[in-house]
Amino acid sequence: MSEPAVGTVETKLTKKDFETDQEVRWCPGCGDYSVLANVQRVLPEFGIPRERFVFVSGIGCSSRFPYYMNTYGFHTIHGRAPAFATGIKLARPELSVWIVTGDGDGLSIGGNHLLHVIRRNVDVQILLFNNRIYGLTKGQYSPTSQLGMKNKSMPMGVIDYPLDPVAFALGAGATFVARTVDVDSAGLQDVLRRAHAHPGAAFVEILQNCPVYNDGVWEAIEDRRTRVEAGLPLIHGEPLVFGAKGRRRGIRIEHGTPRLIALADEDDPVAAGVTVHDERHESPAYAMALATLAPPDFPIPTGVFRAAERPSYERLLDEQVTTAVRERGPGTLEGLLHSGDTWSVE
């Protein structure tokens, strides 16, 4: 291939460089708009030429994402984006590959692929938009819909238990797991930067509002006024504390079980027994315990749950190729065809 002649890294890119001329077709007020804008805002910071980005998606509202990114993009088939992205990344590890999926696409039809891209630790960024509903097909319940929620396909209420995306990713052996909120630009951008910097599969759950079919499902954590009570910011090295002045509480995790600790404003949370967040904890059980935190008894943790180091799949695969070439020399067709028993006929 004639390699890229001039990288565009030198000229500083802006948000505009990542916008396409295609009309964005999400419903007015959809949480996807905010995510798109923040992704377009963060990408220029990475110092990577635009042509090295590839956005890969499946099917669903969020999966229209690649059409709005002025990068390379592949809008694939329902649930299978992780498999396409794996092929792209293994073929060209120098590319920055982003998977955009949703709770239906990623956790229902595509659960198997999501599991395995995480397990293999392919160095991709996975953005899972969780609106707890099927939007594009007009309002059926998804694997993350709450019990009892009434919807088009279960008018008397959901009777299957919801899946937590963070717990799913941790269970699959994720080396990087984070959660953020569509409208929280600062938090979202922060997590995107961390996900990009992580060498391995980076899983990000984005709590996203679907104003048409599941409006307000994340209201408590999206609303600035209630966010301090409803959310628990995860900051590495800081105690797990949330709540406004006068109502501060901490969380202690002991033997995998979380417990609330009421704190007076002047209390030292650590001295009071509040757990200090450690995203590099050697056991994923700690992050799993955090993943069980949910309303009504607990706030929703946001931020980085876990960031562990493990070699990525495409790197190990490349190493096998390098080793094979070093040990056996570059393969030749002539050598291959004549290997083993041959005989001549004159």
Next chain:
Amino acid sequence: MNKAQASADRASKTQHPQNPNERKPHERLERVAIRFAGDSGDGMQLTGTKFTESTALAGNDLSTLPDFPAEIRAPAGTLAGVSGFQIHFSSTDVRTPADQPDVLVAMNPAALRANLADVRLGGMLVLNADAFTEKNLERAGYREDPLPDVRERYRVVEIPLTKLTIAAVADLGLSQREATRSKNFFALGLMYWLYGRPVESTLRWIASRFPDDVGEANRRVLMAGYHFGETSELFPVSFEVPPAKIEPGVYRNITGNTALAWGAVAASTQMGRPLFVGAYPITPASEILHELAKHRNFGIKTFQAEDEIAAAAAAIGAAFAGHLALTVTSGPGFLLKQEALNLAVVAELPLVLVDVQRAGPSTGLPTKTEQADLLMALYGRSSDSPMPVLAPATPGECFSIMLEAFRLAVKYMTPVVVLSDGYLANSAEPWRIPDTAALPRSVVSYHTEPAGFAPYHRAAETLARPWAIPGTPGLEHRIGGLEKQDGSGNVSYLPDNHQRMTDLRHQKVAGMARDIPPLELRGAASGRLLVVGWGGTHGAIATAVDETRADGGEVAHLHLRHLNPLPSDLGDVLGRFERVLVPELNTGQLVRVLRDRYLVDAQSLTKVQGQPFRIAELRSAIARLLED
């Protein structure tokens, strides 16, 4: 031993090793078919493979067919656990493993019972007498001893194979179980003597393959079998099958699966682009993945995916990123991959899918052969989704077809299906190794020019869209499953555009007929009867047609390698014959396509038993059509 080793080295390089047996008289034969049969744990596949290698070194033309049970280890001694390997070798042309073996080596009563009906009447049965116990007879389902009756119809040679094996290794301190494990080598050695095959390559292989004590046991047992033939009065003569007249060159044995794998490697070296292989384990295609996984030093990236769907999807992803992409599977996996293939059709990305067809719907008969995925390859996707389809005719042709499939995939920017089958996958034939310097070589180039770039801007002649890969500055674009606007590639819901894109996709695949050379027939260019086949039935049909012609029958044979698009001269060729017969290992698939396309009154001959056609079956069908 050293001396033997030295002469062995020479023997393996020279073409006509002498029949080493000089003590007993030997009789000259033109052709022989032998079937080795035993319990699946008896090592019959290995025995057959070694006999094949030795026979190739002896300069014969040959064809082989393994027949193994789907279960890895069915209960010992039962019919379900019988594993067989047939080899047909000759001093003249051989194209099939033969309808009826002349010799059956049966390691137990179940192997006898499962195979006896196939053996030529009056043929030779070599039996392990030690295994014919009451209990084993019962396990095989025999109510009474079959041997008295069998002895009247066949030449039965009963040898206490287990006892002789144990005796041969008596002083090696092996357990009884370990010792008897070598007994297949006794049978192998005996057959080597009987048909004057060289033993040296097998001795070398044993030395390199097994640890010292096991290797020594196998070596001794092999030689014990060989000397038993020489000394025992059970065999008054040995046989000689002189070398065949074969086109000069360097040869090797090759199975269809290996040839498919090597053809993919060759595509990569000749097209100058790395190969990516997405696969999920499935019988009988897994060996292709295994073979390619061995060759990382060619820069090949094999990827065992979580399922069939992901295997195809990852390959398509790699194609988007500029690799030569391959996915290999069998029918049930092909079915799962259709969704991804449909995307490749719309995204217009190059991909090669190999389907090693197996028998039956659903799990069916995983280890048996069939040709019943043709209609699925042609029509098995949602909506209008044209895809080129090729089928190799012989194990050796599996190599060249992969070169062609990749060349077409890239030239026309389309997924291409290659339909192999379980018979081609496992059967072996001597293959003249092509001169690699003479293989066409042309490095594939990607589109890199930003000026005037549009992802669906098509080349005038081929209608192919440009292959513009991520990483190329100025060509950033999005593709996907939503209908694309002609040219720009933007999402389009316009009615006229969908009509145009559907038509273009059809025209593009139809236009590939330009690349198909004129058809070649075996026999006259016109006349009473044309037999049209495709895929792995080639050897049987060609033999049946040749035999009929030798007897004066007016028949010709056409074997189709291109099933979509069909060759542009096919209609003319069909029209030059009074009658057309289409034999297929399905319930009539190609015949439907031909009737539909050419309104020809083609007759169908079908068989779905998990077995290849017998030459006799084809001959009688041909004879019937020639008579009335």
